[in-house]
Structures are given as structure tokens and as C-alpha cells.
Amino acid sequence: MNLGNGKGSTSSSPLKTGDAVSDQFPAGLRVLVVDDDPTCLMILERMLRACLYEVTKCKRAEVALSLLRENKNGFDIVLSDVHMPDMDGFKLLEHIGLEMDLPVIMMSADDGKSVVMKGVTHGACDYLIKPVRIEALKNIWQHVIRKRKNGLKDVEQSGSVEEGDRLLKGCDDGDYSSSVNENKTSKKRRDEEEEGDERDDSSTLKKPRVVWSVELHQQFMAAVNQLGIDKAVPKKILELMNVPGLTRENVASHLQKYRLYLRRLSGVSQQQGNLNNSFISSQDATFGATSITGIDLQTLSVAGQLPAQSLAKLQAAGLGRTTAKAGVSMPLSDQQNLFSFENPRLRFAERSLHHLSNSKPINLLHGIPTNMEPKQLINLHQSTQTLGNLNMRVNAPAAQNNPLLMQMAQSQPRAQMRSENADSHVTRFPSSLVQPIVPNDISNGVLGNGITGTSNITTAYNTVSQNSSLLSFPMNQTNEMSVSSFPRRSTPSLTSIPTKGMFHEEGTSDIKGPGGFVPSYDMFNELHHQKSHDWDLTNTGITYDSSQHANPLQGNIDVSPSVLVHQGFPSMQQSVRTRDTTSIGKAMFSTGEGIQGNLQNVGQHLNNPVDNSVRVKAERFPDPSSQINNLFSDQYGHEDLVTAFLKQQEGVGPSDNELDFDGYSLDNIPV
Amino acid sequence: MQNMEVDQMQRQYLDYIKSLFLEGFLDGQFLQLQQLQDENNPDFVVEVVSLFFEDSERLLNDLTFALDQKGIDFKKVDAHVHQLKGSSSSIGAQRVKNCCIAFRNFCEEQNIDECLSCLQQVKQEYCHVKNKLETLIRLEQQIVAAGGSIPTMEFSF
Numbered sequence: 001m002n003l004g005n006g007k008g009s010t011s012s013s014p015l016k017t018g019d020a021v022s023d024q025f026p027a028g029l030r031v032l033v034v035d036d037d038p039t040c041l042m043i044l045e046r047m048l049r050a051c052l053y054e055v056t057k058c059k060r061a062e063v064a065l066s067l068l069r070e071n072k073n074g075f076d077i078v079l080s081d082v083h084m085p086d087m088d089g090f091k092l093l094e095h096i097g098l099e100m101d102l103p104v105i106m107m108s109a110d111d112g113k114s115v116v117m118k119g120v121t122h123g124a125c126d127y128l129i130k131p132v133r134i135e136a137l138k139n140i141w142q143h144v145i146r147k148r149k150n151g152l153k154d155v156e157q158s159g160s161v162e163e164g165d166r167l168l169k170g171c172d173d174g175d176y177s178s179s180v181n182e183n184k185t186s187k188k189r190r191d192e193e194e195e196g197d198e199r200d201d202s203s204t205l206k207k208p209r210v211v212w213s214v215e216l217h218q219q220f221m222a223a224v225n226q227l228g229i230d231k232a233v234p235k236k237i238l239e240l241m242n243v244p245g246l247t248r249e250n251v252a253s254h255l256q257k258y259r260l261y262l263r264r265l266s267g268v269s270q271q272q273g274n275l276n277n278s279f280i281s282s283q284d285a286t287f288g289a290t291s292i293t294g295i296d297l298q299t300l301s302v303a304g305q306l307p308a309q310s311l312a313k314l315q316a317a318g319l320g321r322t323t324a325k326a327g328v329s330m331p332l333s334d335q336q337n338l339f340s341f342e343n344p345r346l347r348f349a350e351r352s353l354h355h356l357s358n359s360k361p362i363n364l365l366h367g368i369p370t371n372m373e374p375k376q377l378i379n380l381h382q383s384t385q386t387l388g389n390l391n392m393r394v395n396a397p398a399a400q401n402n403p404l405l406m407q408m409a410q411s412q413p414r415a416q417m418r419s420e421n422a423d424s425h426v427t428r429f430p431s432s433l434v435q436p437i438v439p440n441d442i443s444n445g446v447l448g449n450g451i452t453g454t455s456n457i458t459t460a461y462n463t464v465s466q467n468s469s470l471l472s473f474p475m476n477q478t479n480e481m482s483v484s485s486f487p488r489r490s491t492p493s494l495t496s497i498p499t500k501g502m503f504h505e506e507g508t509s510d511i512k513g514p515g516g517f518v519p520s521y522d523m524f525n526e527l528h529h530q531k532s533h534d535w536d537l538t539n540t541g542i543t544y545d546s547s548q549h550a551n552p553l554q555g556n557i558d559v560s561p562s563v564l565v566h567q568g569f570p571s572m573q574q575s576v577r578t579r580d581t582t583s584i585g586k587a588m589f590s591t592g593e594g595i596q597g598n599l600q601n602v603g604q605h606l607n608n609p610v611d612n613s614v615r616v617k618a619e620r621f622p623d624p625s626s627q628i629n630n631l632f633s634d635q636y637g638h639e640d641l642v643t644a645f646l647k648q649q650e651g652v653g654p655s656d657n658e659l660d661f662d663g664y665s666l667d668n669i670p671v
Numbered sequence: 672m673q674n675m676e677v678d679q680m681q682r683q684y685l686d687y688i689k690s691l692f693l694e695g696f697l698d699g700q701f702l703q704l705q706q707l708q709d710e711n712n713p714d715f716v717v718e719v720v721s722l723f724f725e726d727s728e729r730l731l732n733d734l735t736f737a738l739d740q741k742g743i744d745f746k747k748v749d750a751h752v753h754q755l756k757g758s759s760s761s762i763g764a765q766r767v768k769n770c771c772i773a774f775r776n777f778c779e780e781q782n783i784d785e786c787l788s789c790l791q792q793v794k795q796e797y798c799h800v801k802n803k804l805e806t807l808i809r810l811e812q813q814i815v816a817a818g819g820s821i822p823t824m825e826f827s828f
Contacts, residue, residue, distance in 0.1 A: 050707055083754070108757070
């Protein structure tokens with residue numbers, strides 16, 4: 001029987017490219033088989049050859065390891081027996097995983113559950129029971145593909161800058177698509193293609209392939225942490241790593257991949273965390289996000305990318321809770337971190353604003369599992385909205401004036417600021433606002449800038465922004481939580497996000513922004529659904545309150561959010577312009593328990609300068625959407641809102657943040 | 672004449688190999704080995720079977736030695752049995768494999784008597800299958816020598 005034919009003419013290659021490699025794949029797969037039983041070894045070798053693989057057999061694990069070490073890129077997959085005299089198969093498995101990160105398939109005549117489980121826990125790709133049939137071997141190439149695919153996602157790199165770029169491009173495209181899987185697939189394909197090229201094209205494209213082993217990656221992470229996510233440029237990372245033979249290009253592509261990975265994590269976590277649901281439905285949502293966030297955080301923190309501290313602080317500040325949850329070290333400055341947070345939020349805000357302006361009265365509760373009480377929802381929404389709004393505006397102006405915002409603003413805020421106009425006011429506020437609360441700081445700073453942009457409105461804006469930031473803070477945090485890692489790490493990535501364009505283009509209309517920006521942030525997409533709603537609410541609130549001063553605000557805030565939440569949202573939105581916003585704003589406020597502190601601060605500030613002029617200025621904001629304008633014009637009402645919020649906050653207990661975000665919690669969103 | 676001989680030999684071969692399956696000496700894994708044999712690997716079955724014989728005899732010797740000790744190292748015994756189980760299953764020597772399974776259970780129980788009994792049993796089964804396989808190979812070689820080809824068995828129970 002000729003087993004070769006089937007293999008040779010494999011047309012179902014996973015590679016979609018038309019290059020030679022894909023046509024032949026999986027033929028030529030380089031397999032290393034390790035088994036101390038000569039009979040089995042011989043049979044396996046014969047079978048693998050029949051599958052058209054390139055087989056190397058080995059009787060001893062030690063020999064196998066040295067073979068692998070000498071020839072790091074010489075094999076695609078390893079098959080190993082479990083019971084071997086010189087070394088336990090699982091130990092070999094561990095070594096291979098750590099040093100070469102190749103897929104390993106375990107084999108044994110032992111089919112006991114515990115042994116198979118051991119294979120799983122040690123990271124084996126598969127476990128074959130002896131006697132192994134050739135059919136089982138025909139499909140082992142899938143593990144190679146899968147690993148590459150995941151590896152691409154995980155930071156595995158293929159070595160060359162071009163490859164990395166190509167991959168990244170593919171990834172980028174994929175990332176922004178709706179389906180994470182699609183992304184992976186496209187990336188995988190590209191990766192495969194490139195891998196194949198690298199492997200099979202020995203002449204032209206061949207480049208010394210850098211295998212990012214665990215150790216190497218840890219060095220990379222250490223360097224990045226040391227430098228700080230914002231300053232982590234390939235050249236410096238390379239210097240810090242001090243690995244002979246490593247080029248700047250290697251580091252650059254690895255860094256790119258890493259960022260994509262982080263982004264993906266946030267996106268995935270979002271999806272996994274079911275942010276929408278979690279947000280609204282229950283703490284769990286938050287927790288879900290939290291857990292994911294936590295994971296991301298941990299991942300990030302490990303990487304040193306996560307400004308855990310900042311996150312923690314934000315959480316603590318925003319929610320009035322301790323930063324216990326953060327659990328992530330903050331290598332970078334808090335501000336920076338905060339900004340990273342802000343950025344995502346900003347984007348979000350922009351989006352929401354965008355929604356606001358563009359969409360008709362929407363049921364803000366869309367996409368939000370109505371598990372949550374309307375109140376909570378409203379809070380969420382509002383916070384989100386507020387934040388979104390604030391972020392948008394804040395960024396722009398803040399960026400310039402507020403050093404804090406520097407990070408966040410990166411490109412976009414600056415643009416906005418300039419367009420909107422940088423005012424000295426901004427600086428003023430940020431400083432004051434910033435101090436008391438971390439999150440506030442950011443928001444303040446941000447807001448301040450934004451506000452200053454609007455000249456007189458500065459105050460108002462600051463206030464507003466503060467409010468929004470405060471308010472939205474929980475929201476943002478929530479969102480962030482789910483995506484937690486995202487903001488942190490996204491600082492640099494954010495810059496790269498197309499949103500930049502948004503700011504600039506949008507010019508004044510930050511709100512427009514949302515629609516266009518952050519395509520890459522999956523999480524934001526998710527959040528958007530909710531947030532947009534929230535924003536709407538928030539905006540309405542803001543606009544609304546402008547007309548009212550602090551006191552009224554307070555009174556307004558007292559209104560239970562439930563009023564807002566209910567399907568009256570759409571109507572509320574409309575009425576926002578009118579006056580209903582207040583209530584909405586209140587809803588927002590109620591959300592952020594943790595914001596209490598912030599609010600207080602904000603309130604104070606708000607109270608000061610608020611005046612009708614603010615309103616006027618608000619309108620100056622280049623919001624395309626009238627809503628937005630209203631919002632801002634009503635910023636002055638924000639003061640009231642803030643006050644009201646503060647009051648409400650005070651009223652609100654110190655969070656029951658059941659939502660267990662690391663410090664972030666929409667406190668008022670009890671589940 | 673030759674053809675008749677070849678046919679006869681082939682029929683004889685088929686009958687023989689079928690009986691081995693029916694009696695449980697061999698199982699489907701052996702067929703896999705046969706399928707791996709082709710014009711590029713004409714002696715594959717013979718090579719593998721020979722290897723199996725070598726390996727098994729060594730293991731059986733080790734087992735005898737291990738169980739002969741004052742202080743029996745059952746872990747070691749188990750390791751040997753495990754390997755024998757693996758190789759016999761790879762070859763398709765079903766009865767030997769089944770013996771090994773029972774043998775391992777007794778090793779776990781550290782039942783010396785039963786282990787010794789199992790050792791005897793596995794040795795016997797090994798001898799049986801060795802004889803059978805040797806006969807089978809001989810038949811194959813005769814057919815090939817007579818210019819015929821080794822027929823593939825078709826189960827038609």
C-alpha cells in the first residue's frame with residue numbers, strides 16, 4: 001500500500017497562500033521522535049515516513065534534547081514516549097516547551113487518565129495511546145499550525161522584520177475585524193506562509209530566525225518594564241537586553257507582536273468577559289472583566305507593561321477604594337498609566353459621543369443585558385458617556401497643557417487641543433483637580449485641558465470633565481477593567497491607533513471621533529454598545545445640568561437613576577437638550593461611588609467658575625453633534641452635576657463594589 | 672506448476688494468518704505493519720518482527736533477573752513489563768500484550784507469586800507468538816521466492 005500518495009498531494013493545506021510550501025504541507029514536516037523502545041521507534045519512523053514527514057529518531061531523551069538545542073529551528077514537532085529510562089517524558093516535554101517552544105505529542109501504552117492528564121498539564125499538544133496507528137500520525141501537523149497560530153498571537157516571532165510587519169499588518173486587519181477568530185486565522189495564515197517561506201525557501205527570504213524563548217522574552221519584558229511602556233523603543237530595549245546577535249529589527253517586530261498580543265488580550269478578555277453583560281448585569285460582569293482583566297493585568301504586569309499601579313490607583317481613586325485589587329506593579333508613572341487608561345476611555349467616549357450625535361434616540365440599554373437594574377444601567381451608561389465625552393475633549397486640550405495627559409493625548413488630544421484651543425485655564429485646573437484623586441487627576445488634567453480649550457469654559461469643562469471623568473470613571477474603569485490591560489498597554493499602541501486621525505479630523509467634534517476611532521480596540525467596540533448609551537445619557541446630563549447650578553444639580557442627582565434608565569433613555573436624550581439631562585447626569589453620578597471623592601473635588605472646582613459663559617463655550621467645542629454641544633454647553637451645569645454627584649456619592653455607601661474590578665467598580669451597579 | 676505452487680502457498684499463507692488472528696495471537700496492528708511494507712520497504716515486517724524478538728528477549732531476561740532478587744524492585748519490574756506491553760502492542764502480539772496488562776496489575780499489588788506466575792505466562796505467550804510469526808514469515812518468503820506476491824488478508828467473517 002502506498003501511503004505516500006495521499007500525503008504528497010495534500011490539497012487541503014491550511015495555508016491559503018499559493019506558495020510551494022503550502023502545496024506540499026504537511027509533507028516535509030520535520031518530526032523528531034523519541035522512544036526507548038526500538039520496536040516502537042522503528043514502526044513510528046516508518047509510519048511517519050509514510051506520511052511524508054522528515055523523520056529523525058532518537059532512543060534517548062538526552063540525545064533528543066541536544067539535537068533540538070543544536071538545531072533550534074530544525075524541527076517542527078516532537079513525538080515522545082512517556083516512559084523512558086534516562087528521562088521522564090514529561091520532563092523532556094517541559095524542557096522542549098521552555099527552550100524551543102515546539103509542539104510535543106506524548107505517546108504511551110499507558111492510557112490511564114492520570115497519565116493523560118499529566119500530559120495535558122505539562123503542556124503536551126496531544127497524547128497518543130500505543131499502539132499508534134498511522135491515521136493518528138497523519139494529522140499531527142495540525143498541532144504545528146495551531147501552535148504557530150497561537151504563537152503569533154502570543155509573541156512568538158518569526159524572526160524577520162518583514163515577516164513581523166507582514167504579520168502585523170495582517171494582524172491589524174484582523175484585529176479590527178469583528179471576529180477574533182478571523183483575525184487569528186488570517187494571521188495564522190500569514191504566519192504560516194511566512195514560516196513556510198522561511199523554512200523552505202532557503203535562498204531568498206531566509207533569515208536567521210530568532211526564536212523568542214521564554215528566557216529571551218523575559219529579558220525583553222524586563223527591558224520594556226525598565227524603560228516604561230512609553231519609552232520602550234526597540235533600540236533601547238535592545239540595549240537593555242544586551243543579547244548578542246539580536247538585532248533591533250528582531251526586537252521591533254517582537255515588540256509589535258507583543259503589543260498586538262496585548263491588544264488581543266484586551267479584546268479577547270472583553271469578549272470573554274462578556275463586558276456588555278457583565279457590565280450591566282452584575283458584578284460578575286465586572287468581575288468577568290475583572291478576571292479577564294486580572295489575567296490581562298497579570299500578563300501585562302508580568303510583562304511589566306501594565307501600569308498596574310496606575311491602574312490600581314485609578315481604581316482606588318475613582319472608586320474610593322483601595323488599590324488592593326490592582327495587583328499589578330506599576331512600573332510606569334502613574335500619570336502615564338492613567339493616561340493609558342484615559343486613552344481607551346477617550347476613545348470610547350468619542351465613540352459614544354459619536355453615537356450620540358449620529359444615532360437617533362437609542363435605547364441605551366441596547367446590548368446591555370437587562371439584568372442590571374435600570375439604575376445601574378444608567379449609571380453605567382452615564383459614566384461611560386461622561387467619560388467618553390470627557391475623554392474626548394479632555395484629551396485634546398489636556399494633551400497640550402497637562403503633562404498628565406501627555407501620555408494619553410499622544411497625538412490626538414493634542415490636535416484637539418490645538419483646535420479647540422489651549423488655554424491656560426486648562427493647566428490650572430488639572431493641577432488642582434489632579435491632586436486629590438488619581439483618576440481625577442487624569443480626568444482633571446484631561447478635562448482641564450479640554451476645557452481650557454474652550455476658553456472660559458475651562459472651568460466648566462474641567463468640572464464637567466471631572467465629573468465625567470469621575471462619573472465615567474467607574475464606567476471607564478469598568479470598561480477598562482474588562483479590557484484592563486488594554487489601556488495600560490495600549491498607551492503606546494493607542495498612539496498608533498488610527499484614532500489619531502479622528503481627533504485631528506474631527507477636529508472639534510470629538511464626539512465624532514468615536515465612530516472612527518479605535519478600530520483596533522475590540523474592547524472598545526464592545527464597550528461601545530454600552531457606552532454609547534451611557535454617553536448619551538451622560539451627555540444629556542451634562543447639557544442638562546448646565547442650566548442648573550450646583551444646587552439644582554444636587555437636587556437632580558438625587559433623582560434616582562432609575563428614572564433615567566428606563567426606556568426613557570431615548571426620550572431622555574432628546575430631552576437632554578432640554579433639561580432631563582440632569583437626571584441622567586445624576587444617574588451617572590450615582591454610579592460612581594468611588595468617584596465620590598473625586599466629585600467632591602470636582603464639585604468644588606465646578607462651583608467656582610461655573611457660569612453661563614461656560615455653556616457658551618461649550619458650544620464652541622467642535623462637536624459636530626449638537627448633542628455634544630449641548631453637553632458641553634451645559635457643562636456649567638456640570639458643576640451642579642458634580643455637586644449633585646458628590647452629594648450622591650456621599651450618600652452612596654463606599655462602594656459596594658461588588659463588581660470586583662481591581663478597584664474599579666461601578667459601585668452603584670449592584671448586581 | 673509454479674503458479675499452482677504459488678497459489679497454494681498463498682492460500683496456505685492466508686489460512687495461516689487468518690488463524691493467527693482468530694486465535695488472538697495477532698491483532699489489527701499487525702496488519703498496519705503489513706501495510707507499511709511496500710516496494711520501497713520490502714522487508715519492513717521482517718525487520719520489525721526481528722527487532723521485537725530481540726527486544727522482548729532482553730526484557731524477559733531483565734524481568735527474570737528482577738523477580739529473582741531478594742528485594743524485588745517492583746518499580747523496575749513494572750517498567751520492564753510496561754515496555755514489553757508497548758512493543759508487543761505495536762507489533763500486534765495481542766496475547767503477549769494482554770499478559771502484560773495482568774502482569775502490571777500484580778506489580779502494582781506487589782504480589783510476588785502472581786508476578787512470577789505472570790512472568791511464566793508471558794514467556795509462554797511470547798514463545799508462541801514468536802513461533803507463529805516465524806512460520807508466517809517463512810511462508811511469505813517462500814511465496815516471494817516462488818515469484819508470487821504476498822496476499823493481503825481480507826476478513827470475511
